Amino acid sequence: MxxxxxxxxxxxxxxxxxxxxxxxxxxxxxxxxxxxxxxxxxxxxxxxxxxxxxxxxxxxxxxxxxxxxxxxxxxxxxxxxxxxxxxxxxxHVYDCQEARQPGWTGGDIRRWTKAMMQNSVPRAAYTEASRDGNVLRQWLAAVRSYGFAVMDGLPAESGALCKVADLFGYIRETNYGRWFEVRAEVNPNNLAYTNLGLQAHTDNPYRDPVPTLQILACIENTVEGGESSVVDGFAVAAALQAENPEGFRLLCSYPARFEYAGSSGVRLQSKRPMIELGPDGELICIRFNNRSLAPVVDVPFAEMDTYYAAYRRFAELIEDPAFEVTFKLEAGQSFIVDNTRVMHARKAFSGSGKRWLQGCYADKDGLLSTLAAIEHGFKEAAE
Missing domain, CATH: 3.30.2020.30 (NE0471 N-terminal domain-like)
Structure with missing residues (x-):
């Protein structure tokens, strides 16, 4: 008042x-x-x-x-x-005296580690989320807060992942198609299509802008291994900043370069920092993908050694099991990640059995818009 x-x-x-x-x-x-x-x-x-x-x-x-x-x-x-x-x-007050440190995040963002999330992975059943606005609200809010969530009960059939995107927005089609297959192939054009393990990474850092959401859905998974894992890049960035402020500054201050030329007629390139801050110091994006990193040429010679040391330490922290939440997708399950924040990985799997996932991209504007509309409706109903 x-x-x-x-x-x-x-x-x-x-x-x-x-x-x-x-x-x-x-x-x-x-x-x-x-x-x-x-x-x-x-x-x-x-x-x-x-x-x-x-x-x-x-x-x-x-x-x-x-x-x-x-x-x-x-x-x-x-x-x-x-x-x-x-x-x-x-x-809408803007007369604030509080000084924000670089790397701050908004109140809706909750950074996490394995200890916090391994036994409390946010999830919902597709049927319930598609019929009950409160279930959908909670699931979307989890994606906003934690940067990932699992969805159960999808049909174990090709294209079912589109049903997840339809709950809140639209699929972003790329040169990989409306969706893409993630399974072992002969002579693949991307390492994702092998049975090798994949280091935790964000997808498509060579695009500008990057797809801000990725959905992966499981149609079949009878192999030994092949577990999925996620890492909160914001939590890792905070850990790096706490132990090595100068390294954090370098990864924020200088752009890395990313590129992809694995398909005929496609040559994608971008130039953005691995840890991106907004003009007011807000942590807004993580880009980390060893497969797509091009030669870094925008760091001064005098700082390149220190930059690479920070890059190495960032990678070591990303690989630290303390930050990794692991789960195995079964047929009919999917998960979504905020591709500007949460890195995902895959354990290696055996040649016997089958592992067939499909992936697609979407964008956060649709998810956040749908969530805001649902929350507004709940607020009006409460009033």
Whole structure:
């Protein structure tokens, strides 16, 4: 609840007092640009109807008053009065003194290790998730929080993995097709199509942008070995940062190069850091794939030794069993990973029996949009 309002700097800023004793400052220009009236934003979709150039550059607040749970503001020189709900203002406060360290993550992200997740892998049954919005909400929220989840009860048939993507979004088709086969082949064009073990990795770092989700579904698995495993790249990055801040800085500061040319007519290349931070230091992406790493040429000579030492240590931590959660997919099971965060791997398996998985890519915008819509619906129902 708002308790006081004070204008500052000739009306160019406003300071609000809250019931808990906190205070928050806002700029007049920011408030005007984010006004909630139907002349500024579409009532139908919430999109802004004006440009920044439609707002007078000399905009300031001529008057402000608290009316119940609403802050009423009059902007000059327009003479326009707009109401801002207190709850909306509280959720959009940007006057923060907290200094965030590089590598921070949002409140929805929970980093994990083997000790935390091996016996509590998030999972749901497909039939229940497709019929019950609460089950789907919990499963999608687990993907948002932990970066992976298992789904049981799919039909053990080709193309069934599409049903998982259909729960929240759309498949992202690539040169590998709408989906791709993961089983032993003769003369494969990708090491994923052998019975060799695969180091924990993120997929397709040579794409820009990378597919942000990967789904792998099991149709048949009667081999010895071949377990799947996942590693939280955000947790590994935090461990590296704690023991070697300089190495962490180097892997964030300089781009690696990735490339793929394994198919006729395809030549994919990208240039991005192995550990990517946003401009405000938020940890937003891990790219790690030994098979696709091209020569690193963007690190200065004076720092290349140290960079490679950090790369090696990052790889050692990724291989540390303390970070690895392992499970074996049975026919009709699938799992999804956030390909910007969670690395997946496969243990080697024997030549006897059959191991047939299918994989496809999707993107987080669809998953997060579906989750937000479901959560909004639950919130409205509760109110």
């Amino acid at each position: 708002l308790t006081r309002v004070t204008l500052g700097d000739g009306g160019r800023t406003i300071e609000l007092g809250w019931q808990d004793g906190a205070s928050s400052r806002f700029h007049a220009m920011w408030l005007r640009d984010n006004a909630l009236d139907d002349k500024t934003r579409s009532a139908g979709n919430g999109q802004r109807l004006i440009t920044i150039l439609d707002i007078p550059s000399e905009t300031r607040i001529g008057a402000a008053a608290i009316k119940g749970e609403v802050l009423e503001v009059t902007f000059v020189p327009e003479g326009k009065t707009v109401g801002f709900p207190a709850g909306w203002l509280c959720s």
